[in-house]
Amino acid sequence: MAEISFPLPDLGEGLIEATVLEWLVEPGQQVERNQAIVELETTKSALELPSPQAGKVVRIHGAPGDTINVGEPLIVFEVPDDTAGIVGTVPKDEAPKRRVRLSAVLDED
């Protein structure tokens, strides 16, 4: 397994920090890509941050009320080694499904 740390991104217009309002996920939880993970407040607005990727949450940084600077760790995910960093989806090995049947009279000359 590999750990991937996601730092607080610039939430727009060059803001340098954000305050944690509420975590929507907790360590040990499996999250999907784009799932809301945390509510943050900046000097401009409050917003829900979507998860940048799928994975298991290992650590979250900052309790409600804490201020985090842009670029500092926000959340750490654990992902399988072979999927770490991949763009796209690892294909599943599925049993082949068919709708077409073959019919032929074969001359065995």
Next chain:
Amino acid sequence: MSETITAAPGIETAAAGVRQMSMQQALNRALDEILAENPKTVIFGEDCGRLGGVFRITDGLQAKHGEDRVFDTPLAESGILGMSVGLAMAGFHPIPEVQFDGFAYPAINQIVCQIARMNYRSRGTLPMPITLRVPSFGGIRAPEHHGESLESLFAHVPGLKVVSPSTPHDAYHLLKYAATRPDPVIFMEPKSRYWQKGPVDLTNALPSTTTHDGDPSNGGSLTGARVAREGRHLTLVAWGAMVARCLQVAELAAEDGIDVEVLDLRWLKPIDAEALATSVGKTRRAVVVHEAPLTSGLGAEVAQLITQSCFATLKAPVERVTGFDVPYPSGDLEDEYIPNIDRILFGIQRVLEYRRG
């Protein structure tokens, strides 16, 4: 040239030197060994160094072999390939990586006008022993530029060799073989097959394996095609990720009493015309399957080679089952584009139904 592999149940896959590996692991091991065996080898590309590549193919190689032999480059494919030209001129054996096939386009000038021609232009004094690794084809539902089928583009360029492995065993041995070639080789890795495991016979380079039981069977060569499954009635010709799908189709066709042979072309330039003649000479029917668009796809070349050698005995025109003449679709739309089992079965049925006159 060709190599015939007969399924031989009962051969121990645990034989000395044979182990289960994913293609990812097989390629990583091959690169590790190439670095150790040839001090002139350098590996580089976007994220190839510290991260170990987005597909983990170069994982751990920088730590083991040093930052001057395995390193990251800027996001500039023309620079990656241009640097390869200079390194090759200076006596190095570069193994650059283009992170995704769609990123090869910005480097086409360097590939076509420099790498492919330098040996010719210099009358053989400046060979280009470059192995360009390109994670290729679709199947991982990636965004645009992350899934393409560029084989006919590369195969059309004199001076380039093009190869695509379909199994971990072939990936290991073909990469090691490509890295020893004096000519530039475009090494197209089927990215949707990176994670599936298969038997790799590390000690025996020549035989390849069937997907059935991984038998390290009779000899052959790494320069030709590979019979992935033997059959009597029809030959499916494929390469890369389509080989596994064609093997599934062959199993389904067998339920209907049709005995399908699957020929894994492996080398897309030069194409093993002899293997095509041998296989279709026996089965007298052929369907070629590829992900790339139909028009000017490599299937046309394959069909012509088969027609040339087997015209008198062919039961039907060679059929093509391919992607469509549209930009390679991203995300879930891939499923509608890449030849699926039913479309390949339809292609087989069209050939079986064909009657002269």
